[in-house]
Amino acid sequence: MVSRDRFVSKPHLIVTFHGCELVDHLDPDDADYEKAVEPVLRSTDPLRPAFDYSTLRPLIRDYPVTWSNCGEDAEVVLTPESFRPNVPWMSDQDDYVIVAKDPQASSVMVSWVLTEDSNDAVTSGELRVPTGELIDAANLFKTVFLKEE
Numbered sequence: 001m002v003s004r005d006r007f008v009s010k011p012h013l014i015v016t017f018h019g020c021e022l023v024d025h026l027d028p029d030d031a032d033y034e035k036a037v038e039p040v041l042r043s044t045d046p047l048r049p050a051f052d053y054s055t056l057r058p059l060i061r062d063y064p065v066t067w068s069n070c071g072e073d074a075e076v077v078l079t080p081e082s083f084r085p086n087v088p089w090m091s092d093q094d095d096y097v098i099v100a101k102d103p104q105a106s107s108v109m110v111s112w113v114l115t116e117d118s119n120d121a122v123t124s125g126e127l128r129v130p131t132g133e134l135i136d137a138a139n140l141f142k143t144v145f146l147k148e149e
Contacts, residue, residue: 003083010117013078020074022096
């Protein structure tokens with residue numbers, strides 16, 4: 001995100017990726033084979049919780065990025081302290097991966113709405129963003145879990 005020639009105080013920027021969904025970002029080293037390939041019939045242990053709490057993401061207080069799937073779209077809300085003129089703003093974490101639901105799509109439509117503190121103006125727009133190369137899930141699984149040694 002770059003604010004062109006203008007300081008934006010306490011922005012609230014909603015970016016909607018149409019026809020997309022969010023998937024947790026994991027580094028290949030964090031991949032867990034036991035979670036990727038779960039047994040069809042799970043053993044039942046009455047002393048074990050029914051929910052796997054290790055899959056929860058810790059929420060960082062005052063983190064300026066919120067991600068959510070909204071119907072058919074992926075939505076990202078940015079609320080940093082400011083956008084400085086002509087200086088790119090980036091988060092310091094790989095949060096999620098945005099995946100186009102149409103595997104044949106070469107681009108996706110993105111719409112955005114910006115408001116800021118002490119300003120009643122609403123700025124909005126649309127743009128097309130090119131998609132990355134399609135990755136086959138079976139090939140990804142082989143690459144991560146079936147490494148030749």
